[in-house]
Amino acid sequence: MANQSSLTVPSTEQDDAVVLCPTGRVDGTNVTILQGAVRERLEAGQVRLVFDMVDLHYISSAGLRVLLMAARDLQAQGGKAVFCNLSEQIRQVFEITGFDKILAVHGNREDALAAL
């Protein structure tokens, strides 16, 4: 049986930024986990975030909303969100929804960190 709600968000600090690695799938059942991981960093005053999506295999609109709000909240606090290593499915939904135009998307983590 597929484990639908499998999502973890390991993080590391690198070059004065925080790299979040959402791992698994994000949908309406587990989106609060991603939301919580972002909020925790915001509350700690860490507003330069890289979302490295290398281990994220699936995202629904529930997850997209959280990414949009995260980018907005970080920007409001003088920070920035950048995204890298999108899977084919995630790249496609970013393109369809125009997220690729309003969010900073990069090919790999190095480029993402450099763009912060």
Add this chain to the structure above:
Amino acid sequence: MYYRCMGGRDTEKERGIDVLLRPELNTALTALADAVEEFAAQESLSGALPINLNLVLDELITNSVSYALTNVADPVLRLRLRRDGDMVVAEVEDNGAAFDPFKEAPKPDIEQGLDERPIGGLGVFLVMQLSETAHYERDGDTNRIILQMRMES
């Protein structure tokens, strides 16, 4: 497992999926993933189709469970998948209040910038963009959404 007789020839396994989903999000989305996996194996679906099929049905089922069925005494949520030529046909039914998402859901303006972008309407938009056709019909007390997605040749 169901079998049907094919006019005296060997029996052939019944194809397609027809399941009732428990209207609780975690259970329903897990059952959806299993149904898509089984159907993808039946029909040898390849490329992006299985994940896109899962995504559009996730959006519809999430809306049914989170909105349409929240105040229904005996909620019914049904998923059907079948193949019709080179199309996958998916149907989602619920017995919530009449609601046509393709007419009534807010339409996102994908040209707007980060600060202006409203956060709603993305799910239905994805359904419409990823499906070849997407129809809504009201049948008695049932909302039915019928989608077609093209199989890759």
